[in-house]
Amino acid sequence: MSQTxxxxxxxxxxxxxxxxxxxxxxxxxxxxxxAVDDCSLQVPANQITALIGPNGAGKSTLINVVSGFYxxxxxxxxxxxxxxxxxxxxxxxxxxxxxxxxxxxxxxxxMTVLENLMVPPxxxxxxxxxxxxxxxxxxxxxxxRHLEKALQLLDTFGLYEKRDEYARNLSGGQKxxxxxxxxxxxxxxxxxxxxxMAGVNPALADQLAQHIVNLAKQTGITFLLVExxxxxxDQICDHVIVMANGRALATGTMxxxxxxxxxxxxxxxx
Amino acid sequence: xxxxLYYATTLLVFFFDYNILTWGLNIQFGYTGILNFAFIxxxxxxxxxxxxxxxxxxxxxxxxxxxxxxxxxxxxxLIMGGLVAAFFGLLVGLIALKRLRSDYMAIVxxxxxxxxxxxxxxxTGLFNGWDGLGxxxxxxxxxxxxxxxxxxxxxxxxAGVVMVILWWLANRIYSSPFGRTLRSIREDQDVSEAxxxxxxxxxxxAMVIGCFYAGIAGGILIFFTTALNPSGWTTGETFVVWTxxxxxxxxxxxxxxxxALLVPVGFxxxxxxxxxxxxxxxxxxxxxxxxxxxxxxxxxxxxxxGIIPEKKARFxxxxxxxxxxxxxxxxxxxxxxxxxxxxxxxxxG
Ligand SMILES: Nc1ncnc2c1ncn2[C@@H]1O[C@H](COP(=O)(O)OP(=O)(O)OP(=O)(O)O)[C@@H](O)[C@H]1O
Ligand SMILES: [Mg+2]
Numbered sequence: 302m303s304q305t306x307x308x309x310x311x312x313x314x315x316x317x318x319x320x321x322x323x324x325x326x327x328x329x330x331x332x333x334x335x336a337v338d339d340c341s342l343q344v345p346a347n348q349i350t351a352l353i354g355p356n357g358a359g360k361s362t363l364i365n366v367v368s369g370f371y372x373x374x375x376x377x378x379x380x381x382x383x384x385x386x387x388x389x390x391x392x393x394x395x396x397x398x399x400x401x402x403x404x405x406x407x408x409x410x411x412m413t414v415l416e417n418l419m420v421p422p423x424x425x426x427x428x429x430x431x432x433x434x435x436x437x438x439x440x441x442x443x444x445x446r447h448l449e450k451a452l453q454l455l456d457t458f459g460l461y462e463k464r465d466e467y468a469r470n471l472s473g474g475q476k477x478x479x480x481x482x483x484x485x486x487x488x489x490x491x492x493x494x495x496x497x498m499a500g501v502n503p504a505l506a507d508q509l510a511q512h513i514v515n516l517a518k519q520t521g522i523t524f525l526l527v528e529x530x531x532x533x534x535d536q537i538c539d540h541v542i543v544m545a546n547g548r549a550l551a552t553g554t555m556x557x558x559x560x561x562x563x564x565x566x567x568x569x570x571x
Numbered sequence: 572x573x574x575x576l577y578y579a580t581t582l583l584v585f586f587f588d589y590n591i592l593t594w595g596l597n598i599q600f601g602y603t604g605i606l607n608f609a610f611i612x613x614x615x616x617x618x619x620x621x622x623x624x625x626x627x628x629x630x631x632x633x634x635x636x637x638x639x640x641x642x643x644x645x646x647x648x649l650i651m652g653g654l655v656a657a658f659f660g661l662l663v664g665l666i667a668l669k670r671l672r673s674d675y676m677a678i679v680x681x682x683x684x685x686x687x688x689x690x691x692x693x694x695t696g697l698f699n700g701w702d703g704l705g706x707x708x709x710x711x712x713x714x715x716x717x718x719x720x721x722x723x724x725x726x727x728x729x730a731g732v733v734m735v736i737l738w739w740l741a742n743r744i745y746s747s748p749f750g751r752t753l754r755s756i757r758e759d760q761d762v763s764e765a766x767x768x769x770x771x772x773x774x775x776x777a778m779v780i781g782c783f784y785a786g787i788a789g790g791i792l793i794f795f796t797t798a799l800n801p802s803g804w805t806t807g808e809t810f811v812v813w814t815x816x817x818x819x820x821x822x823x824x825x826x827x828x829x830x831a832l833l834v835p836v837g838f839x840x841x842x843x844x845x846x847x848x849x850x851x852x853x854x855x856x857x858x859x860x861x862x863x864x865x866x867x868x869x870x871x872x873x874x875x876x877g878i879i880p881e882k883k884a885r886f887x888x889x890x891x892x893x894x895x896x897x898x899x900x901x902x903x904x905x906x907x908x909x910x911x912x913x914x915x916x917x918x919x920g
């Protein structure tokens with residue numbers, strides 16, 4: 302199939318609700334621990350979906366398997382944007398638009414904040430050795446464009462003043478912000494955020510939440526957000542998935558979830 | 572030619588040569604984080620291959636046996652040395668870089684180094700075994716029939732030109748997006764993978780480029796000394812290059828050059844010409860190792876990033892001032908982006 306035909310095939314008809322991510326009967330175990338256990342769920346496109354559940358429910362493991370960070374264990378299938386990506390290497394999933402952040406911030410500590418943001422853009426012509434050597438103008442023009450976007454993001458995330466600081470010298474909360482800003486540089490189709498607000502002060506967390514809403518509206522990025530702060534989930538998420546014991550227990554709006562007896566017992570507490 | 576001048580020009584060639592070698596290791600370790608403990612093997616491969624491309628066919632008269640013997644002219648001989656070393660870098664990389672863990676990679680390179688050493692030493696038909704190659708014709712020497720003294724200066728020039736080209740290339744790579752991706756892999760390979768970088772491919776490229784540098788350095792060495800045998804590239808020599816890089820400053824080519832000046836040239840080569848203590852011929856080499864080892868410990872203790880540490884990326888090569896109010900900077904960046912886009916459309920489109 303030609304590329305355009307493929308794209309057309311994936312384009313949803315108006316009014317039709319598509320799932321950008323579909324996980325079917327996925328399992329993942331560490332030795333005897335079934336961290337993800339026959340889990341099936343869907344993430345609707347162009348929406349903000351929350352993934353909530355008790356500690357140890359398997360949320361981070363699910364994100365790691367979906368992003369390819371943990372190799373598939375031959376149980377279950379993952380569809381992303383119409384492709385069966387179960388066997389794909391991590392970098393190929395990322396290039397298809399599936400970008401994730403880590404629950405424990407990971408950064409390029411020995412590079413500056415600004416440089417951290419310059420790594421993710423996809424298909425940089427200067428990443429080819431020959432272009433890097435022989436086509437400096439082409440590379441410079443592209444760099445200037447990425448730089449502009451990076452500065453804008455740093456401004457939004459309150460890191461502008463820190464742009465020339467080594468990433469390892471940021472505070473824990475700042476590292477979180479950097480990680481999210483950096484993920485946005487990759488132009489994600491689906492962004493998996495593992496507790497992006499943890500350790501960020503409440504005022505800034507509210508700003509971030511607002512920013513996520515704006516991004517979802519303006520750019521159509523789909524968000525899957527692991528979050529323990531149900532206030533924020535209530536405020537910004539269109540859709541909630543509750544995980545417990547490695548399985549998706551319930552899905553729906555936050556109001557529906559609160560009314561679900563099973564969920565209240567497993568997570569929300571009586 | 573006065574002995575002092577001869578001595579100085581000899582050291583200068585060694586310095587240029589070790590610069591190339593240390594930059595190669597810097598591309599692998601300093602840029603990308605690859606632990607290659609067989610680095611000197613690739614220098615040896617480059618040296619021997621350059622040698623057998625330059626030598627005439629082995630006829631057994633001089634008692635040497637080796638492959639090829641093609642009498643090719645310089646600089647083709649040198650380039651072949653670099654390319655073959657790079658090719659072996661590719662093969663070793665396929666084994667050593669496939670897995671993610673860096674300790675695994677280090678062990679593989681140590682094993683490969685030991686195997687290569689014994690193989691080249693014992694397979695006499697390859698590069699004349701433990702006796703090594705000798706009488707390698709020097710570049711341009713025979714063709715222009717330059718006298719011995721002048722040739723010393725000619726060779727400083729040859730090595731200098733090669734060094735400058737490779738200096739330019741190493742820095743070009745460093746400051747490009749390609750180099751940035753290599754450095755991001757050094758910092759956290761998993762994160763780069765999660766941003767769509769095929770980290771195996773990039774690490775292979777760094778491996779191959781670094782081994783190319785080593786091969787060229789080998790060629791420059793053998794064309795200067797005209798001879799090389801395995802005692803000239805023992806495992807210890809790998810650690811001389813490592814020490815130079817760690818002391819000078821990983822990730823910084825100026826630092827690598829300073830390290831090359833201090834360690835191999837200053838301590839190894841210069842002290843080689845010191846008078847020996849009567850009755851104790853091993854004293855100078857032993858002292859040399861103690862001093863270099865002590866210096867390495869001091870640097871790692873007090874200045875782990877090396878004497879000249881890696882510089883922060885400034886982005887001013889793209890003429891974008893990053894000082895001032897965000898709005899102002901952004902509009903300036905935008906206009907530069909627009910103008911450079913036009914430029915690039917004109918020149919590259
Ligand atoms: N690398 C690992 N090795 C062994 N067990 C693991 C590993 N990672 C997770 N687990 C186990 O798998 C289960 C699920 O862990 P996971 O990190 O996915 O939970 P989570 O839902 O993200 O929890 P939290 O909300 O605390 O982040 C836990 O029981 C955990 O102990
Ligand atoms: Mg988690």
